[in-house]
Amino acid sequence: MKYSIPEININLFAIKKNYLYLKKLCNKTEVASSVKASSYGLGGQKKIIQSLKSAGCKNFFVAQLSEGIILRKLFKNIHINVLNGLLKGEEKIFFKYQLTPILNDYSQFQRWNKFLKNKKKNRLIIHFDTGMCRLGVQSEDAKKLFKQIHNIRKYKYVLIMSHLASSSNIKDKYNNIQRKRFEKIKKDFSGFNYSLASTGGIYLGKKFHYDMVRPGINLYGGYQFCDKNIKNVVSMRSPIIAINKLKKGETCGYNQTFRAKKDMFTATIPMGYADGFGLRLSNKGFVFFKGNRLRMIGRISMDTIIIDITNIKKLIKIGDFVEIYNDKFTIDKFAKLTGTIPYRVICCISDRFTKNYLC
Numbered sequence: 001m002k003y004s005i006p007e008i009n010i011n012l013f014a015i016k017k018n019y020l021y022l023k024k025l026c027n028k029t030e031v032a033s034s035v036k037a038s039s040y041g042l043g044g045q046k047k048i049i050q051s052l053k054s055a056g057c058k059n060f061f062v063a064q065l066s067e068g069i070i071l072r073k074l075f076k077n078i079h080i081n082v083l084n085g086l087l088k089g090e091e092k093i094f095f096k097y098q099l100t101p102i103l104n105d106y107s108q109f110q111r112w113n114k115f116l117k118n119k120k121k122n123r124l125i126i127h128f129d130t131g132m133c134r135l136g137v138q139s140e141d142a143k144k145l146f147k148q149i150h151n152i153r154k155y156k157y158v159l160i161m162s163h164l165a166s167s168s169n170i171k172d173k174y175n176n177i178q179r180k181r182f183e184k185i186k187k188d189f190s191g192f193n194y195s196l197a198s199t200g201g202i203y204l205g206k207k208f209h210y211d212m213v214r215p216g217i218n219l220y221g222g223y224q225f226c227d228k229n230i231k232n233v234v235s236m237r238s239p240i241i242a243i244n245k246l247k248k249g250e251t252c253g254y255n256q257t258f259r260a261k262k263d264m265f266t267a268t269i270p271m272g273y274a275d276g277f278g279l280r281l282s283n284k285g286f287v288f289f290k291g292n293r294l295r296m297i298g299r300i301s302m303d304t305i306i307i308d309i310t311n312i313k314k315l316i317k318i319g320d321f322v323e324i325y326n327d328k329f330t331i332d333k334f335a336k337l338t339g340t341i342p343y344r345v346i347c348c349i350s351d352r353f354t355k356n357y358l359c
């Protein structure tokens with residue numbers, strides 16, 4: 001029965017609008033899309049990538065080889081770049097599916113270059129570490145790579161990239177430290193294409209844009225605090241599956257963490273910590289119904305949350321939907337409420353929920 005399951009609505013038109021807005025903001029710089037982890041948990045890769053493609057996106061970034069293969073089976077004529085690099089023995093698979101490994105150390109370059117020896121050398125992407133110590137060529141390997149610059153120049157298209165650690169904070173001095181390190185790399189490896197910014201970096205200004213930016217979260221409606229023109233994409237609502245009376249002095253939920261100070265009515269919605277809603281929301285979170293804010297009471301259970309409907313008892317019934325996040329109470333705000341980041345809110349959308357892709 002469809003009405004007993006929470007629903008996630010994903011607005012494909014808003015994704016496209018966000019892409020086009022970022023394109024306008026970045027002027028001549030190419031805007032690629034980060035679609036890793038199945039477009040940050042939103043799924044529906046065919047529809048989401050089709051929307052981005054129709055807005056003009058040609059370059060897509062995923063994290064894992066397996067994600068790249070899935071995308072390639074869906075789309076023939078897009079560039080798919082794999083952030084986690086090229087592990088030993090994967091060369092043939094990358095080649096077969098025409099995926100571009102993002103090379104993260106010298107040995108990856110050596111192997112890939114050797115593998116492509118007599119083959120066409122079309123695309124090469126090298127990630128340099130400028131201060132995350134996560135992925136990317138570090139200084140010793142950069143020196144070795146520099147000695148291979150004649151081989152790097154044999155490729156038709158070369159992208160030199162890095163990633164910012166603190167770009168969500170415009171004022172953080174580390175952004176410029178990393179940019180200067182990147183400038184030094186650009187000087188050594190000159191005459192190629194360059195990319196440093198993801199969503200946060202776009203708002204640090206033109207100096208950070210280079211030839212390509214690689215936003216993710218902004219496309220999906222997160223980080224609206226960067227720019228109010230970014231449209232909300234994801235909304236979540238849940239049906240009510242039970243309504244109960246809670247008498248004055250009685251408690252609700254595990255461990256009796258909420259005791260009624262008066263006679264009350266409660267409603268139960270079918271989502272809980274098994275769906276990623278942490279205990280932190282216990283007696284603290286809220287949902288919305290026709291403009292009314294309804295607080296969560298008692299401890300969050302594995303599969304259910306109890307809400308206080310005392311003030312609107314006459315307006316609400318089993319099967320009605322309450323809203324968890326929407327265009328007004330966005331994923332950014334919901335993330336703040338739950339002590340996390342909007343990335344995690346959408347990446348962890350439960351498999352038990354229905355996902356609707358709206359055009």
Ligand SMILES: Cc1ncc(COP(=O)(O)O)c(C=O)c1O
Pocket residue numbers: 034061083162163197198199200214215216217218
């Ligand atoms: C290397 C790289 N580029 C781009 C992105 C997209 O970042 P954002 O979602 O902040 O725009 C990520 C995300 O983690 C990343 O790791």
